[in-house]
Amino acid sequence: MFASAATKQTKQTFLGLAQKRFNHDLIISSKTGRPIIKRGGGGRSSSSGHVVTVFGCTGFLGRYLVNRIAREGAHVIVPYRDEDDMRHLKVMGDLGKIIPMEIHLRNKDSLEAAIRHSDTVYNLLGRDYETRNFSFEDVHVEAAGILAELATKHEVDRFIQVSALNANVDSPSRFLSTKAKGEEVVRSAFPNATIVRPSAMYGQEDRFLARLAMSRGLSIRINEGTTKVRPVNVADVGAGMRIMLDDPKTVGQIYELVGDQEYTYAQLLQFIKETTNQDLGEINVPKPVANMIAKALNFLPWQTVGADEIERMMIDDKLTPGAKTFEDLGIEPTSLELTGIQYLRRFRSNLYTDDPLPKGVVGKKKVYHTQYL
Incomplete structure (x- = not known):
């Protein structure tokens, strides 16, 4: 989409100071012919x-x-x-x-x-x-x-x-x-x-990890918690989309940006319990009951879970064959297990806000959380 047009180094003078200009400072759009000139x-x-x-x-x-x-x-x-x-x-x-x-x-x-x-x-x-x-x-x-x-x-x-x-x-x-x-x-x-x-994005002020953690230790599961998801750090998605601004290889492509590991909702809820030190048990809600509750909550004047979100919680995350991923952008996705404490710490009681996490296993990866606190 963009093609380099300058072929040699030039100099520009501004207030008596010489500034070197290089061929990569000038990009000509192959679509419109308009120049995009970098400065500074x-x-x-x-x-x-x-x-x-x-x-x-x-x-x-x-x-x-x-x-x-x-x-x-x-x-x-x-x-x-x-x-x-x-x-x-x-x-x-x-x-x-x-x-x-x-x-x-x-x-x-x-x-x-x-x-x-x-x-x-x-x-x-x-x-x-x-x-x-x-x-x-x-x-x-x-x-x-x-x-x-x-x-x-x-x-x-x-x-x-x-x-x-x-x-x-x-x-x-x-x-x-x-x-x-x-x-x-x-x-x-x-x-x-x-x-x-x-995929589902997590980070500061997200609507994924925060929603699951707001149960305060009571795991409310849909589909018995067996649905598979691959949550991705929102900062990684932002970084990938920034690369697309200049990289001509991304033109016309499809990118599926997912996290580095697959989890079931049950595993995620267990990870949240271990991270927040809260465990009030668990309850599985059948889909018809969850839909009825979601529809009733939608009459409230503030944002709640919708019936369509219940439907999505029944669908496993699957990559499309041939779609490009973070690897094609040169990005290694952030591990939820290594960074989740940053987003979940606020759900802890003040009695142990700064306590380290024990060694544990989440999904398929063994994690030593304490070195990342």
Whole structure:
């Protein structure tokens, strides 16, 4: 997608100081012919030459991706609906590098304004549950298609679409089926789009480990806890998506980004119990009962588990043959067993917050937690 155009070293003079310029400082887009020029020695006060729009930047993955891109000097457009949700992003880049723009998914002009000056668009938009204002189809399919069409209209170089592991149009989960349909409409409008399918992500303020740990030692299991998952550190996903910004080999590819090890939910719950030193027993909830409880909880005015999330907890994580992984990006995934204490410590009682973990076995890997505290 990008091709090097400069063939020799040159010098530029600014305020009497000579700055060396090299061939890798100038990149010409083979798609549009537009130059992307790097300036400075690197870091947030330099310029990577990129103008990037990150839809979904106020979400969990969004903050990690914006931080990765902005600290290398890119201009990052951060579309938002609520100003309070994007304030923490403004300090991730140098002055003037983070550009907030108010949008609404049903206002096409606002979406177009956020795209028209960018060379790369990331679409991280997604919902774990439906609301009265936005359904899965509205966000995962319709909005994704509009963004891809606008990116094509304005000759954007790269479009990177975040989907989900296990995305399948025939999935019993509407979340996963609409994610797969979203991939199709994006590829239809922008054939060279890069598709990223992460597994369940964990990290600070996640909705995976934290949700499991909030039971405070009472393991509530769905499907007897036998469903297999491969949780991935959100920082690793952000790092992988940063590489896609410049690497031409990632154009048009599908990446499935998963953790280094497979677990059952029962193993994860046991790991959480050992880490938090809480164990109130366990209870298996049949799927029909779990669905009824989830539907009843959805009438509450705050976010709860949805019925579709119960459906997803019945589906094993499986890699698609031929899909690329972290290995193709040169990244070694972080081990949950070595870093989980960082995210679970807050669920411990104050009586033993700083106590080390005992040696133990989680999944198939033997872990000596104490050296990582």
